[in-house]
Amino acid sequence: MYKMTLKYYFFLCSMILVQLLSCFTQITAASVPATIVFGDSSVDAGNNNQLSTIAKSNFKPYGRDFIGGNPTGRFSNGRLAIDFISEAFGLPPTVPAYLDPAFGIQNFSTGVCFASAASGYDNATADVLSVLPLWKQMEYFKEYQRRLKAFQGEKKAKETLNNALYIMSLGTNDFLENYYTMPGRSRQQTVYQYENFLTGIAERFIIQLHRLGAQKIDLTGLPPMGCLPLERATNLMYVSNCNENYNNVAKNFNSKLQHLVRKLNRQLPGLRLVYSDVYSVFADIVRDPMSFGFENADRGCCATGLFEMGYVCNRNPFTCDNANKYVFWDAFHPTEHTNSIIADYLMKTSLAAFL
Numbered sequence: 001m002y003k004m005t006l007k008y009y010f011f012l013c014s015m016i017l018v019q020l021l022s023c024f025t026q027i028t029a030a031s032v033p034a035t036i037v038f039g040d041s042s043v044d045a046g047n048n049n050q051l052s053t054i055a056k057s058n059f060k061p062y063g064r065d066f067i068g069g070n071p072t073g074r075f076s077n078g079r080l081a082i083d084f085i086s087e088a089f090g091l092p093p094t095v096p097a098y099l100d101p102a103f104g105i106q107n108f109s110t111g112v113c114f115a116s117a118a119s120g121y122d123n124a125t126a127d128v129l130s131v132l133p134l135w136k137q138m139e140y141f142k143e144y145q146r147r148l149k150a151f152q153g154e155k156k157a158k159e160t161l162n163n164a165l166y167i168m169s170l171g172t173n174d175f176l177e178n179y180y181t182m183p184g185r186s187r188q189q190t191v192y193q194y195e196n197f198l199t200g201i202a203e204r205f206i207i208q209l210h211r212l213g214a215q216k217i218d219l220t221g222l223p224p225m226g227c228l229p230l231e232r233a234t235n236l237m238y239v240s241n242c243n244e245n246y247n248n249v250a251k252n253f254n255s256k257l258q259h260l261v262r263k264l265n266r267q268l269p270g271l272r273l274v275y276s277d278v279y280s281v282f283a284d285i286v287r288d289p290m291s292f293g294f295e296n297a298d299r300g301c302c303a304t305g306l307f308e309m310g311y312v313c314n315r316n317p318f319t320c321d322n323a324n325k326y327v328f329w330d331a332f333h334p335t336e337h338t339n340s341i342i343a344d345y346l347m348k349t350s351l352a353a354f355l
């Protein structure tokens with residue numbers, strides 16, 4: 001009898017808790033009024049369309065599964081993880097690119113993307129293909145703040161900027177496009193020194209964002225970059241296997257980012273900086289693609305899937321029919337389906353704190 005009562009009591013309590021929680025999430029549903037994005041092609045919604053660079057994807061078959069079948073400059077067949085994340089916060093289903101003339105400050109008031117494909121933490125990385133370096137993305141953000149204040153008024157704009165979710169997703173190109181490809185950095189620094197150089201830039205960037213009013217910031221870690229189809233295809237040691245050296249660099253760099261997150265949360269008042277672990281979910285997908293509904297994890301859908309990205313994907317007769325069966329869209333970038341799985345995972349882990 002006593003046991004029954006206790007059980008019933010717990011049952012009641014848990015019901016109340018569930019209701020309180022759902023009530024709480026409803027009240028705070030609008031707690032993130034905008035997503036503000038910095039980074040590389042993992043999150044570029046089309047800024048590179050406006051630059052003279054070859055790092056572009058505003059042509060078919062890119063975007064063939066996007067709303068309206070439009071190639072927007074996203075490096076995928078459809079939406080990016082940031083688009084799914086925006087939607088999950090009750091915001092628009094796509095995050096507009098700041099340089100896209102089709103959008104104005106009204107559109108940017110609920111989300112804006114400053115990211116640029118082929119960019120990185122290091123200025124020298126952005127220089128390789130003449131894209132927006134991180135400092136330039138910051139300059140555009142400052143301009144955006146002025147425009148938002150003119151549009152929403154000082155007080156409302158400040159609220160938006162304080163409560164927005166800031167997403168940073170970059171770093172892969174610093175290693176793959178720059179350090180391991182161009183002669184400069186690898187002559188000056190060991191890869192461990194280079195990692196520290198990059199985390200130093202990340203640190204100064206976050207401090208500056210916080211000074212400009214950001215409180216909720218997501219710092220996204222590197223994926224298992226040695227398993228990108230291009231890195232497998234060019235793996236000289238074990239052709240078609242993941243490049244474990246690159247994966248180890250990614251893991252090591254990620255542990256430094258996590259250390260930075262703990263440190264800055266202690267140092268900066270009001271900061272809620274989270275680390276998003278895309279490495280583990282991505283590694284799970286690549287290790288066991290079938291269990292996520294994929295049939296292929298080692299080649300991209302576009303062309304042969306081994307080397308092609310950007311212009312070489314255009315009008316290629318070998319491109320696959322159903323991108324949903326592929327983890328990768330081109331030799332370097334995930335499909336929309338992979339992006340949605342990653343976004344779901346982040347909403348349940350690091351980003352759950354902001355729901």
Ligand SMILES: *[C@@H]1O[C@H](CO)[C@@H](O)[C@H](O)[C@H]1NC(C)=O
Nearest residue numbers: 096102103104105106107108
């Ligand atoms: C931008 O916002 C305006 C005003 O809400 C809207 O009419 C327009 O369709 C939006 N532009 C795009 C490209 O979504």
Ligand SMILES: *[C@@H]1O[C@H](CO)[C@@H](O)[C@H](O)[C@H]1NC(C)=O
Nearest residue numbers: 121122123124133135136201
């Ligand atoms: C990158 O370039 C900007 C603009 O020239 C400069 O202010 C900044 O110090 C540079 N960053 C590094 C780490 O060299």
